Amino acid sequence: MVQTKVGIDAGGTLTKIAYQTNGSIRYQSVPSADMEYTVEWLSSQLDNPDVCVTGGKSELLTKKWQAPAKTMVEFDATTKGIEFLANHQDQALVEPFLFVNVGTGTSIHVVNDGKQERTGGSGIGGGTLMGLAQLTTGIHDYKQIVQLAGNGNRGNVDLKVKDIFEGTLSPISGDLTASNFGKTEKMAAYAPENADILASITGMIGEVIVSITIPTAMQYNVDQMVYIGSSFRMNRLLRETVSKYTIMLEKTPIFLEKGEYSGAVGAMLSID
Ligand SMILES: Nc1ncnc2c1ncn2[C@@H]1O[C@H](COP(=O)(O)OP(=O)(O)OP(=O)(O)O)[C@@H](O)[C@H]1O
Ligand SMILES: [Mg+2]
Structure with missing residues (x-):
């Protein structure tokens, strides 16, 4: 059975979900306060999900999600995602560049050679x-x-x-x-x-x-x-x-x- 690849960024406010079905990427976001809902959503909406979780609330989510899940360092996941999304919309990125993640709080990173370094927030x-x-x-x-x-x-x-x-x-x-x-x-x-x-x-x-x-x-x-x-x-x-x-x-x-x-x-x- 084909597995659906699912990436989850469980942040301070919102849990963002990206998943691949039939070759295209779909997006969903849910309040992080309602982790139960996220777990229910994952099991009811997706066939045989293969999950990788990142973000400040990943521990909380993986505890509730009682199936195997990978975890990943948030800042590295974000860098990878930025490069992919930029490429997808034909936006050339010239290193070094900065990314500024305005989430619940704000985090600033410099990217060089595909690697990020957090410089402040x-x-x-x-x-x-x-x-x-x-x-x-x-x-x-x-x-x-x-x-x-x-x-x-x-x-x-x-x-x-x-x-x-x-x-x-x-x-x-x-x-x-x-x-x-x-x-x-x-x-x-x-x-x-x-x-x-x-x-x-x-x-x-x-x-x-x-x-x-x-x-x-x-x-x-x-x-x-x-x-x-x-x-x-x-x-x-x-x-x-x-x-x-x-x-x-x-x-x-x-x-x-x-x-x-x-x-x-x-x-x-x-x-x-
Ligand atoms: N539907 C929504 N409900 C609540 N806030 C929203 C909504 N849509 C956008 N926002 C805004 O997005 C912010 C959260 O951004 P984001 O999802 O990037 O942060 P996060 O990943 O949850 O937090 P952090 O990365 O700091 O842990 C909220 O503080 C609010 O300003
Ligand atoms: Mg975030």
């Missing part, structure tokens, strides 16, 4: 969007958060350089953010809408991610920055912010189709 990531959204607006639903953020106006919350340099020429672009959430005077007069708050949170996360990544890109003389992670899913504003800042700092942003499945794809490909 930040607790500012997709979990920060979820948590701050919940604290400030009471909204929990990811789709609702990103939809609202996409329609918000950061100008009601964030202070731009040109807001400070009123009437005089500023030494840097007036459009840059001078202070995230810094427009306190205006906020005292008109309470910003939830959409504005969510847009500002998203903007801040994007700006922080690029700011902490750029020194690494310079250190390793890298041009391409590959941004992956489910935090970019449906999130046009985060992509745009990250793209704009990366380009402004003279680097090339790359977003991969299904990039959030890089770890799962790499794990799947490691099954021989």
